[in-house]
Amino acid sequence: MRGRNLITSTLATLGIAALLLGGTREAAAQPDDEIEMDDPGGAVDEGEIEMDGEPERDLDADLAADTGGAVKVDTTSGDLKPVSWQDIVVVMRKPFLKIRRSDLMPFLSTTMNDNMVRHYAAGGQFNYFLTDVLAVGVEGQYYTKQFREPFDLVGRQARRLPTINQYNFSAALNFHYVPVYGKFAILDKKLVAWETYFTAGVGVTQSEVVPRDPRFSSFTNLLITPNIGASMRFFLFQWLTVNVGIRDYIFVDKFEPVGRSATMFTSAEAAKANADSALINNVMFQVGLSFWIPPTFEYTTFR
Amino acid sequence: MTNLSFTRAGLVSGTIAAVTALTFAAGTLTPGIARADEARKSSLDDQPAVRHRLLLVAKRLEVTPLFESTINADFRHFIGGGLKLEYHLSDMLSFGGIVVGSTALDTKLTKRIMETLEPNPDDTTREPSVQEFEQRLNTMPLHGALYVSITPWYGKLAAFGKAFVNFDFYFQAGFGFASLKSSCASNICSDMGSWQTDMPDDNPNNDPPLNDGFRPGLYLGGGIHVFVNEFIAIDLAIRDYAFSDNPSGADFNADLFVGENLRGDDDNRFLHHLFAGVGVSIMFPMKAKRTR
Numbered sequence: 244m245r246g247r248n249l250i251t252s253t254l255a256t257l258g259i260a261a262l263l264l265g266g267t268r269e270a271a272a273q274p275d276d277e278i279e280m281d282d283p284g285g286a287v288d289e290g291e292i293e294m295d296g297e298p299e300r301d302l303d304a305d306l307a308a309d310t311g312g313a314v315k316v317d318t319t320s321g322d323l324k325p326v327s328w329q330d331i332v333v334v335m336r337k338p339f340l341k342i343r344r345s346d347l348m349p350f351l352s353t354t355m356n357d358n359m360v361r362h363y364a365a366g367g368q369f370n371y372f373l374t375d376v377l378a379v380g381v382e383g384q385y386y387t388k389q390f391r392e393p394f395d396l397v398g399r400q401a402r403r404l405p406t407i408n409q410y411n412f413s414a415a416l417n418f419h420y421v422p423v424y425g426k427f428a429i430l431d432k433k434l435v436a437w438e439t440y441f442t443a444g445v446g447v448t449q450s451e452v453v454p455r456d457p458r459f460s461s462f463t464n465l466l467i468t469p470n471i472g473a474s475m476r477f478f479l480f481q482w483l484t485v486n487v488g489i490r491d492y493i494f495v496d497k498f499e500p501v502g503r504s505a506t507m508f509t510s511a512e513a514a515k516a517n518a519d520s521a522l523i524n525n526v527m528f529q530v531g532l533s534f535w536i537p538p539t540f541e542y543t544t545f546r
Numbered sequence: 547m548t549n550l551s552f553t554r555a556g557l558v559s560g561t562i563a564a565v566t567a568l569t570f571a572a573g574t575l576t577p578g579i580a581r582a583d584e585a586r587k588s589s590l591d592d593q594p595a596v597r598h599r600l601l602l603v604a605k606r607l608e609v610t611p612l613f614e615s616t617i618n619a620d621f622r623h624f625i626g627g628g629l630k631l632e633y634h635l636s637d638m639l640s641f642g643g644i645v646v647g648s649t650a651l652d653t654k655l656t657k658r659i660m661e662t663l664e665p666n667p668d669d670t671t672r673e674p675s676v677q678e679f680e681q682r683l684n685t686m687p688l689h690g691a692l693y694v695s696i697t698p699w700y701g702k703l704a705a706f707g708k709a710f711v712n713f714d715f716y717f718q719a720g721f722g723f724a725s726l727k728s729s730c731a732s733n734i735c736s737d738m739g740s741w742q743t744d745m746p747d748d749n750p751n752n753d754p755p756l757n758d759g760f761r762p763g764l765y766l767g768g769g770i771h772v773f774v775n776e777f778i779a780i781d782l783a784i785r786d787y788a789f790s791d792n793p794s795g796a797d798f799n800a801d802l803f804v805g806e807n808l809r810g811d812d813d814n815r816f817l818h819h820l821f822a823g824v825g826v827s828i829m830f831p832m833k834a835k836r837t838r
Contacts, residue, residue, distance in 0.1 A: 358653070391837070397655070401663065422705060423703055424703065425704060430703060437701075
């Protein structure tokens with residue numbers, strides 16, 4: 244009896260150990276079980292294959308095909324096997340969820356379409372995503388200016404003083420819509436998800452006249468500023484994205500009157516009252532980092 | 547009691563055997579798992595990011611009729627059409643050339659300046675006349691580049707959940723060139739003297755602009771192919787042709803003279819000429835291959 248017990252327990256234990264070892268060997272052998280999708284014969288992988296021999300499937304023809312004589316397959320049967328690995332379609336889960344999350348984006352921007360003065364701006368955006376493709380947010384920017392080469396040349400070569408305004412700050416309420424998303428591979432190694440979104444909003448911009456004659460005082464304008472734009476967002480982490488985009492800020496600006504002189508429109512109020520107006524498209528290129536709040540997300544659907 | 551004793555003995559013996567066996571199994575298992583992890587890791591590391599990828603550019607000739615326009619030009623916009631030819635040695639490396647013929651349009655800045663200039667030349671004033679200003683501005687009838695291009699990024703995008711298309715980003719660098727032209731009439735640019743032979747008259751408005759001819763330089767570009775099908779792609783690009791130029795043809799270095807002075811400065815300087823381009827790329831052969 245004692246001997247039987249010992250033998251029984253030893254055999255059982257060895258059986259478990261053998262099972263574990265068998266499983267171990269299987270796991271170790273796993274990397275060799277690659278699936279050859281197009282070449283079951285095991286031809287040498289040359290990196291690319293000719294598609295000439297493979298007939299294209301016509302979706303319209305498939306849809307138009309008569310299926311009356313088709314036999315219904317019992318899919319509950321355990322014997323059903325896929326015809327090939329090609330019948331298994333792998334669909335990636337969306338790599339990044341934005342719904343009910345916010346992003347805080349500090350950004351830098353610069354003028355793209357002014358050949359006299361270039362503005363640099365530092366700003367921030369705060370957006371809340373109502374859905375995964377629609378967001379509402381606010382933004383603010385503070386500008387600094389730099390005169391470009393033609394500003395100096397026009398004065399020296401053509402003996403003309405340009406009439407320009409600088410921008411001080413702007414703020415806007417924006418809506419964002421994401422119609423385009425995709426992914427790309429970098430150097431055939433790393434996959435990065437990205438999306439394109441459009442922005443439309445309205446806000447205010449403060450511009451300030453740069454007097455042609457520094458003896459005269461400047462004046463400021465507070466301008467209603469609709470804006471439209473397109474941007475791309477690259478997903479680096481669950482909590483961080485990189486954004487680049489172009490935004491067109493549209494407003495009717497007021498410029499120093501051409502006839503301002505020592506005898507006319509000397510005061511800022513008089514100059515502002517007689518200012519020349521012009522429609523301005525201030526196109527800015529923006530680069531920013533978005534920090535997402537909350538920094539993680541959970542999928543609510545099954546994989 | 548006996549049974550219990552036997553049972554305990556059997557249990558102890560079985561437990562010892564089990565522990566021995568499990569220890570042996572674990573000893574064997576642990577290196578096995580480590581080997582499997584190593585094998586799996588190294589195996590994935592060697593794999594491409596995308597399998598069965600359509601090689602939309604590799605070993606294909608790209609022919610692209612295109613349209614190009616300057617971005618943020620100072621005095622004149624250059625708008626024109628041309629052709630890009632590019633051969634893709636692989637899906638990442640290619641070489642090619644581009645030639646564009648352009649016409650010139652005055653910018654709003656030029657129009658505003660000319661509205662206020664004196665109508666006829668007057669050497670008693672420092673300002674140029676309308677003709678002196680306008681005829682000194684140069685045009686760029688032809689420009690182009692020879693370049694090497696790399697395409698490090700490729701991918702797929704979905705637009706409005708309907709259109710699924712392939713795209714790639716590319717970056718180019720090489721040699722650029724431009725043929726510049728200015729046509730200042732002899733009665734406007736009448737001062738043919740040089741700094742070396744004559745004393746300058748301190749009036750740069752009647753000097754020849756010296757901003758024409760062939761200008762070699764450098765070229766940088768970047769763009770995106772959006773593939774409509776296997777052999778047609780929309781090609782959007784930003785191109786920078788950098789070469790020596792003096793677009794206004796006027797005195798830049800403030801020596802009151804247009805041309806080479808005693809320091810060898812002729813008012814030209816190395817300038818970047820930014821263009822935005824859009825084209826339709828047709829790939830030959832029209833059938834694309836796939837990776838494994």
